[in-house]
Amino acid sequence: MRALFHGLVPVCRKEFLHIIRDPGTLFFALLIPMLQLFLFGFAVDTNIRQVSTVVLDESHTQESRRLLESFAGSDVFNLKIYAGSQDEMYEAIRAGKARVGIRIPYDYARRLQDGTTATVLVLVDGSDSSVAGQAMSTSTGVALKESLVRVMPNGTMPIEVRPSVLYNPATRSANFFVPGLIAILLQVMAILMIALSLVRERERGTLEQLTMTPVAPLGLMVGKMIPYGALTFSEMCAILFVMRVIFQVPIHGSVLLLLALSIPFLLTVLGIGLIISTRAHTQAEAFQLSMGTILPSVFLSGYIFLIENMPLFFQGISRLIPATYYIQILRGIILRGAGISELWIPATVLTMMGCTSTLLAARLFVKQSGH
Incomplete structure (x- = not known):
């Protein structure tokens, strides 16, 4: 039995010396797995949060500001750009500065006061399918939450969100x-x-x-x-x-x-x-x-x-x-x-x-x- 493992200790000692003297092997053997751990643990995040959003508020009323606060409070939308026109809003999305655009119409507050449905347009950059899906579902949820506060006697929801997917409508x-x-x-x-x-x-x-x-x-x-x-x-x-x-x-x-x-x-x-x-x-x-x-x-x-x-x-x-x-x-x-x-x-x-x-x-x- 002893003869079967003859020379085991010298060979092991020699290989350990080779590994120690080869910094490249040590690097890839020890540090690369640690690098993968840090990448997967910290950098890889499948949750969609703080998506860059451009806002076009044509109403400029207390009601529109409350709606925007609800969008910001969802932790999905980061209202970082405020556009002055539709062209500026589309330009921000096309340039990649924003992934979502929210347009509140000028008659938003009046429609809420009259008891009619106010429509809010949400533009989503479809070049990122995961962001598009999360943005559409969250925007619908925000509108539903706000509507429940103002629900009409006939059961009609006062706020309607119309999501529109740009550049990749089929979200392929x-x-x-x-x-x-x-x-x-x-x-x-x-x-x-x-x-x-x-x-x-x-x-x-x-x-x-x-x-x-x-x-x-x-x-x-x-x-x-x-x-x-x-x-x-x-x-x-x-x-x-x-x-x-x-x-x-x-x-x-x-x-x-x-x-x-x-x-x-x-x-x-x-x-x-x-x-x-x-x-x-x-x-x-x-x-x-x-x-x-x-x-x-x-x-x-x-x-x-x-x-x-x-x-x-x-x-x-x-x-x-x-x-x-x-x-x-x-x-x-x-x-x-x-x-x-x-x-x-x-x-x-x-x-x-x-x-x-x-x-x-x-x-x-x-x-x-x-x-």
Whole structure:
């Protein structure tokens, strides 16, 4: 029996030493599960609360203010924008500044006093099906609660809420998930390809030979990025075609604008892939680091869960994730038909991120190569 386990202790000791001396293994073995725990425990919140809401109060009476207080007291609506016209209300929803719009008509108070039904319009951004469903049900509940206080003798409810779903009237889940999925797929593809490619060249020794040639570090980085960027761009066009033809997701905005604003995102994720390649020593380590960028992009970018529902710490992290801004661009153009006037902020942020990641990758490469 003893002979069966001969050498067990030395082998165990050797493996423990390998694990201790390999910080990459320790990181992924110990910290990644803890990171997942914090993400699922704090950042992932399926409850819909404090949805950004634009208000158009044409009545400006005590009755309309009481109704708005009831909407705010439900904890679902965050009345953060007050519009002066219908155009301003629709513009706020199309630009993504608000997900819900509440319009109280000018004759709201008079109708309540006359004993007739007052109609309140609730516009819901259907590009997020979970928000749309919660907003419609809660708005109906608020109207019912207010109506019970003022119920008419004939049993007619004095307040009627008419919800209207914009951009995704059928609340199809494909219209919500597929545009956001494009960002995740392109990120995984771009980062993995360029990171593994450079590490593979380093393992073979061809990268060191390239550094001996009169090539500037920035020129080397950009030269590496262009072919993979073109390949990822082609894949994006194919994904858009499948989205439109197979999944029947309409593109309400400009396709050319979508393609143009995709370039800063591709530049950013390719730069991140280059940074990973400067830190990874093996292809396995490059793969692990690349896959480590997926969890934050899925859970903290607003792809599935509302950023507004997250704790402030995770909201701050979400502002550092490129997919956060690209998903805003994708859903804005594809679902809401937004233009550059509504999307210039995420486009500018992505452009700055792309330039920063490329310059940082070039600097880290120079530092690593000792030039």
